Amino acid sequence: MDSDYAIIGGGVVGLSVAWGLLGRGRSVTVIDGDDGSFRASRGNFGLVWVQSKGMNQPRYASWSQASVAAWRGFAEELREGTGEDPALRQNGGYDLHFSEETLAETVARYEVLKAKLGGNYPYEVLGHNELRMEEPAIGPKVAGAILHHQDGHANPLKLLRALAADVRRRGGRVLNGKTVQSVSRNDVFRIECTDGTIVEAARTVLSAGLGSAALGPKMGFRAPIRPQRGQVLITEKLPKLLNRPSLLARQVDEGGVQIGVTNEEVGHDDTVTVEGIAGIAAQAIAAYPVLAKAQLVRSWGALRVLSPDGLPIYQHSREMPGAYLVTCHSGVTLAAAHARFLPDWLEGTAQAPDLEVFSEDRFDLS
Amino acid sequence: MRDADLVILGAGPAGMAAARTAAEAGLVVVLLDEQPRAGGQIYRDVERAGERRAAILGADYLKGADLVRDLPHPNIRHLAGATAWQVEEGRRVAFTLDGEAELVEGRRLLIATGALERPMPIPGWTLPGVMTAGAAQILLKQSGMVCEGAVLAGCGPLLYLVAAQMCRAGTPPLALVETQTAADRLAALRHIGGALRGWRALAKGLGLLAELRRAGVRRYTGASDLAVEGGAQAQALRFTAGGRAHRIACSTVLLHHGVVPNTQVARSIGVPHRWDDAQRAFVPERDPWGRAAGLEGVFIAGDGGGIGGAGAAALAGRLAALAVACDLGRLSPGERDRAARPLRAALSRELAVRPFLDRAYPPFAGALRPGDDTLICRCEEVTAGDIRRYASIGCLGPNQTKAFGRVGMGPCQGRYCGLTVTELLADANGRSQDETGYYRIRPPLKPVTLGELAALAASQSKETAE
């Protein structure tokens, strides 16, 4: 047998889980695809975010909050291990509004959620003038914003690199350029790749992003996952312009302003369209007019890994005991939870978080 | 939005020749080039060159004047100064002209964006004062400017040409530091048969060498360990040659070790590419008409499809135009093939010398796989050592190193680091260049301001609203 755990998929989700398991002394083999595969972990917006998550499922909000609270320590440990700093900034973040009405509606919904969370939902509403004090670059079209103090952002690429380096440093075995085609189980799991590579492990975690949709059913999961395209822009490096991130734009630690993000149901198509990028550019300029003069250097399309309700799926296979499906839309936000808390759930310890609401069973109801 | 039968990107010899041929066949052509005047790299500003410049640049350069003179035609709309930044679905081109973004859609697209000088990462190559030899030539062609006390380093015919042009301008280089070796020359002799068929090119090369000798330019061959010294500005070129270390003080170093296809546009729309070992670069896959593999209606001609020189570029442009004219019903297949026959014969003569040149002037090995401390990504300042380190944490291809280290993410979009990263990863992982692959090229191909881009959203929604 190769290891205690085989992790299928080495994106931010698989690597976070692997890193956490290694920290508990488990041996781990990570199997990851090739340079050209769809990788949400390489194309995302980098928010470490709470607001607007779990509006209909408070447990998702509190799970995100737990992760966000654990992120600082997680980042620190990664930095100690690798010398790589994932550039975490947790000074709050905005949901910008162009009309008083949408702002008021959102606040009303936040109040409902806040009550369900026992009051732990620290946000404040900033009118245009107050917002302008915080963000001098804000434009006249912005009516106001919700500033949520638990929000923040990180550099998702530095996170990914640090995880890749530290998983190896902690003794994890990582096989790159492999595509898992089948998984079987007798005494142990036997995972077979298209190039003939075989990995044997006592347990296996399926965290292959969009790849889980095809592998899942072979392992006793429904894995109802679909791609959703997001187009993202980044400008040339600019002097400090934006203090806090918003859902529309954030200034990354290297200086570029990242602008997002479209939501498009176009299947496995990650191309960039003029219409898509022109639209988000216009929106960003409406929020921050000075951006009109900034040069766009890059744009890309990346595919979100979405479940039908947008919430994570954490599922134990009934057909193949010892196999777990782990997938989510907000893998950056949840990286700390996956590294710190999910291993308890996988190992079934007394500290295991209650993840019942994230079971696939919820899709039976509909 | 404008439209056309054929949209051509690039007004070098390939694009100009294609435009004329297509226009004569009755096609409506839109020809875009980001330069203010037609000509491409080789014939840059040829129509404006006065007598003095013409004498320095030589007869080959002046040949381009014919192509430029032929360009005006009622069917050709030449948009000079138009920078193409995105191609959608192989047909629709977004570009910026005079600070405004626009779209043009063609029934066919011809990519004729030419070549780039092969990146030559050596220590100090980012210092002010270090330029490409091509850049010095552009200064001469476009601005009538020469540069005093420069050292030329690298290899290949263009290096000799630029050196000779500098001599004619009365500012000979201090030295020519060549990286090819006597062994390269010997190996190249195997291809001398082909080269003799293209004897004109060979004779030209010998003529240039004689010119350099007459001007008393010092030549070093088989040079290695090249490095530029300096702090705020280049101060000297160091290298080893003939078993000895040399240092030449100079404030301008002109580097060149060949040209490679500029594949940005073709890559951005998903044309498959393969590694060409002789040219040591990726080339797009095409049929003999230049039709790109796997995409409807996209053609590639000129150096962007594989290095062949200006003569070959113009011929390939004409061939592609004939194929487009036939596709769109302006020529019968018989007419197309008849017109193509002499062009193909001429093309094979033009290409005959290439195997000899590729072998005689191989790229400088020290710049294909530079030492760990050498910067290979000029924009994001990433070193060769960084790339090797990323390989050790699992990077098999350039898209993962891009995510890990920002290499290729800067404004040049990987133009001056892409091939180096492929070579370094292939070497570190023991895989071929084809297996290693290349950057996924994303729009914009050249930066565009958000304001220009956003205006397009407004105009599009206006169109739909109306």
Added chain:
Amino acid sequence: MKTASTFRELEPEGPRVRVRFAGRDLLLREGGNLAAELLAAGVTPFRRTPVSGAPRAPFCMMGACFDCLVEIDGVTRQACMCEVGPGMEIAMPFAERDGDA
């Protein structure tokens, strides 16, 4: 920032216009290539990189390397792709970066 140029114009005649680069006045050939004209005027470096602050000047002269970036009217442009116009206000891009990010 301004040194004796090693670049020489073969045909220095023709009308010149006043242009400001990083606060100093320069007389450049009208309609000339901006990067070339700045080089001839002895300007170096053109900019400092946002990553390490290293000095840079034109490298390729064909719009491919982006080392000639300058700021004209608040927009970053490739000097080698611009023509000299009267009264141009040119700055080093990124000049006021505070180094905090």
